[in-house]
Amino acid sequence: MFKSMIRQPNNPITQRVSSFLPIYLESLVIDSVLSFDLFIKLGREMVLYRSKQLAFTDNSRRKLLDNRVEKLYVPFTAKHEYQKYIESNLGKIIQDPFIQEEKKAGIIYEASKALVKDVLANPSLGENIQRSKDMVANQVSYILKGREAFLNLMRITSFDYYTYTHSVNVCTFSIALADQLGIKNEANLKDLGLGALLHDIGKSKVSERILNKRAPLNRAEFEIVKKHPEWGIDAVKDNSLISEDARYPIIQHHERIDGSGYPNGVLGKHIHDFGRIIAVCDVFDALTTRRIYQDAMETFAAFRIMYDNRHEFDEKILKEFTALMGPDDRIRKA
Numbered sequence: 583m584f585k586s587m588i589r590q591p592n593n594p595i596t597q598r599v600s601s602f603l604p605i606y607l608e609s610l611v612i613d614s615v616l617s618f619d620l621f622i623k624l625g626r627e628m629v630l631y632r633s634k635q636l637a638f639t640d641n642s643r644r645k646l647l648d649n650r651v652e653k654l655y656v657p658f659t660a661k662h663e664y665q666k667y668i669e670s671n672l673g674k675i676i677q678d679p680f681i682q683e684e685k686k687a688g689i690i691y692e693a694s695k696a697l698v699k700d701v702l703a704n705p706s707l708g709e710n711i712q713r714s715k716d717m718v719a720n721q722v723s724y725i726l727k728g729r730e731a732f733l734n735l736m737r738i739t740s741f742d743y744y745t746y747t748h749s750v751n752v753c754t755f756s757i758a759l760a761d762q763l764g765i766k767n768e769a770n771l772k773d774l775g776l777g778a779l780l781h782d783i784g785k786s787k788v789s790e791r792i793l794n795k796r797a798p799l800n801r802a803e804f805e806i807v808k809k810h811p812e813w814g815i816d817a818v819k820d821n822s823l824i825s826e827d828a829r830y831p832i833i834q835h836h837e838r839i840d841g842s843g844y845p846n847g848v849l850g851k852h853i854h855d856f857g858r859i860i861a862v863c864d865v866f867d868a869l870t871t872r873r874i875y876q877d878a879m880e881t882f883a884a885f886r887i888m889y890d891n892r893h894e895f896d897e898k899i900l901k902e903f904t905a906l907m908g909p910d911d912r913i914r915k916a
């Protein structure tokens with residue numbers, strides 16, 4: 583059955599499964615020309631299904647669906663081409679009524695993670711910041727579809743803590759929370775989302791040894807970690823693509839209402855709304871994801887800790903965040 587779908591049935595290119603990136607069939611836009619080869623998995627083999635530069639047609643998609651193929655594979659060596667393709671087509675994918683909403687959420691989440699990995703590898707690169715802005719615009723347009731869209735994203739958020747997954751989670755939480763708080767202006771939501779996605783980029787300067795340490799950090803190590811908000815701001819200081827408002831999440835996400843935060847110990851009323859919003863989302867995600875040295879907490883346990891320390895947060899924002907996450911406690915369970 584599959585053989586009829588393969589372009590070169592007499593000479594299939596087969597390779598090891600581990601060197602491929604699985605992709606959703608729905609991430610391929612009909613009639614778009616691809617700049618990467620597509621493979622399908624037959625048993626334990628990867629077989630070339632479609633060579634690059636061939637348009638992906640409605641007929642191609644239908645045949646694959648008829649054969650119950652939901653995932654295709656792109657060689658890791660072409661992952662950047664695939665990433666660029668997704669980023670430039672994400673707007674169309676989000677609006678496509680024939681794609682299930684859950685699949686859209688998966689495509690957005692995977693594309694966002696891949697993007698943040700690139701940003702962390704090169705935080706000052708203007709192109710990466712433009713890509714981040716475009717990604718956040720897509721996140722905003724998806725999340726504004728309503729609660730079900732937010733829940734779709736929540737269901738697939740990673741419970742393993744990496745700076746890139748954490749950055750995407752915080753971005754998603756913050757846009758939905760701002761919407762819940764009544765911030766309806768899309769330009770504001772995009773500024774907040776961009777700042778959220780980039781809030782920890784200063785960690786790109788902190789060594790892996792410190793970031794992945796299994797034991798508690800010693801004083802000297804913690805002093806280094808505490809520099810990451812300033813290093814983050816420094817990385818983007820010459821970039822005019824980032825508005826002033828979008829910079830607050832980067833510099834203020836570890837500031838606390840009672841003045842106990844860092845890097846500047848800013849007191850309550852001097853912390854920008856975006857700094858307050860990200861502080862809540864940041865701590866919640868850190869508590870509810872698995873670290874090398876600690877298990878993920880469930881939603882309720884995380885909120886208990888945050889309410890015990892409510893003097894550190896803007897209480898109104900903390901309450902609205904509880905309302906946002908609370909009724910669907912089960913969606914944030916590791």
Ligand SMILES: [Fe+2]
Pocket residue numbers: 781782810835836
């Ligand atoms: Fe941070």
Ligand SMILES: [Fe+2]
Pocket residue numbers: 748752781782864
């Ligand atoms: Fe963070």
